[in-house]
Amino acid sequence: MSALPKVFIARPPEGDALDRLRPYAEVVVWGEDRPASREELIAHAHDAVGVLTSVADRIDEAVLDACPNLRVVSNMAVGYDNFDVARLTQRGIAAGNTPGVLTDATADIAMALILASTRRIVEGHNALLAGEWTSWNASFMLGFEISGATLGLIGTGRIGLAVARRAQAFSMRVLATSRTRRAEPGIEYVELDQLLSESDVVSVHVALNEQTRGMVGEREIGLMKPTSFLVNTARGAIVDQRALATALNRGAIAGAGIDVYCEEPVALDDPIVQAPNVVLLPHIGSATTKTRRAMADLAVDNLIAGLAGRPLVHCINPEVYNQR
Ligand code: NAP
Numbered sequence: 001m002s003a004l005p006k007v008f009i010a011r012p013p014e015g016d017a018l019d020r021l022r023p024y025a026e027v028v029v030w031g032e033d034r035p036a037s038r039e040e041l042i043a044h045a046h047d048a049v050g051v052l053t054s055v056a057d058r059i060d061e062a063v064l065d066a067c068p069n070l071r072v073v074s075n076m077a078v079g080y081d082n083f084d085v086a087r088l089t090q091r092g093i094a095a096g097n098t099p100g101v102l103t104d105a106t107a108d109i110a111m112a113l114i115l116a117s118t119r120r121i122v123e124g125h126n127a128l129l130a131g132e133w134t135s136w137n138a139s140f141m142l143g144f145e146i147s148g149a150t151l152g153l154i155g156t157g158r159i160g161l162a163v164a165r166r167a168q169a170f171s172m173r174v175l176a177t178s179r180t181r182r183a184e185p186g187i188e189y190v191e192l193d194q195l196l197s198e199s200d201v202v203s204v205h206v207a208l209n210e211q212t213r214g215m216v217g218e219r220e221i222g223l224m225k226p227t228s229f230l231v232n233t234a235r236g237a238i239v240d241q242r243a244l245a246t247a248l249n250r251g252a253i254a255g256a257g258i259d260v261y262c263e264e265p266v267a268l269d270d271p272i273v274q275a276p277n278v279v280l281l282p283h284i285g286s287a288t289t290k291t292r293r294a295m296a297d298l299a300v301d302n303l304i305a306g307l308a309g310r311p312l313v314h315c316i317n318p319e320v321y322n323q324r
Pocket residue numbers: 078079080099100102103106155156157158159160178179180205206207208209211212233234235259260283284285286287
């Protein structure tokens with residue numbers, strides 16, 4: 001039996017970051033290419049002092065009850081809606097995340113979805129493969145031009161602002177709605193309804209929590225122009241996925257680009273998958289080698305600090321230190 005504290009790695013990170021953890025912990029890595037179920041997570045982590053999680057691993061009261069030795073949980077993600085933060089704090093367990101290092105990669109994917117949906121990139125690729133490209137035709141595969149068009153950002157945190165900068169480089173006018181209206185050159189802050197009714201492309205960048213869940217519902221989608229596009233790279237549950245599918249089917253909006261879903265992986269028979277004019281990605285916002293390695297490093301740094309009883313590099317619940 002190891003004298004080192006046990007850390008359960010619920011999702012192996014990209015690269016060799018775990019090698020830096022091994023001098024400090026007995027590292028037990030989940031070996032399957034799927035998330036551990038709650039029972040499997042508990043079976044492996046019941047005696048662990050630390051856990052490294054992905055967005056697919058829920059750390060809730062039942063898991064915390066079953067894992068009494070936990071001192072640190074480290075999410076390999078910036079979003080932490082998979083954590084019950086209040087319960088973690090109540091129990092004095094430090095919770096970490098990986099902000100900043102994934103901002104550019106995720107903003108790039110939002111921009112890619114904006115361009116893919118407005119310029120019919122996937123449809124064009126598929127048309128070529130299907131032999132539908134018979135000659136140059138002035139009216140073939142016409143799309144919507146974003147230059148000079150209006151982008152509406154819901155949320156101007158790190159990723160929202162990085163998308164704003166990219167959109168400005170594409171000569172887009174940028175509207176935004178945000179709890180904290182940061183003075184940023186070229187961003188015009190408006191109320192949500194105005195943003196929805198004026199924007200040609202709406203892009204979602206708020207964190208998921210009880211206030212933002214369902215923020216873009218049937219009523220909000222109904223305010224969008226029939227020529228407009230909705231892009232979501234934040235979290236599926238911020239948008240009413242069923243209402244979005246209905247709007248796409250009715251032609252109430254022109255298209256959508258989606259990286260995140262209410263349930264992940266999304267079922268192939270889900271209405272959003274079956275809807276027309278939608279570009280779908282499998283939650284790959286941060287999926288570049290450089291970014292995933294940086295996330296792994298930060299998640300491991302958080303674990304090492306938590307095991308040593310030091311403040312985490314990025315702590316979601318710094319109040320825990322006041323309780324110690
Ligand atoms: P961030 O800098 O913390 O920004 C989060 C934004 O959400 C801020 O604008 C914040 O407003 C807003 N917000 C939070 N709670 C709110 C509420 N109750 N009402 C209104 N606005 C609220 O985070 P980020 O790094 O930009 O990441 C944003 C989100 O993107 C993450 O939470 C995650 O869900 C998602 N994400 C997805 C991927 C992917 O692979 N698709 C990758 C990375 C991140 P304030 O500034 O006023 O607090």
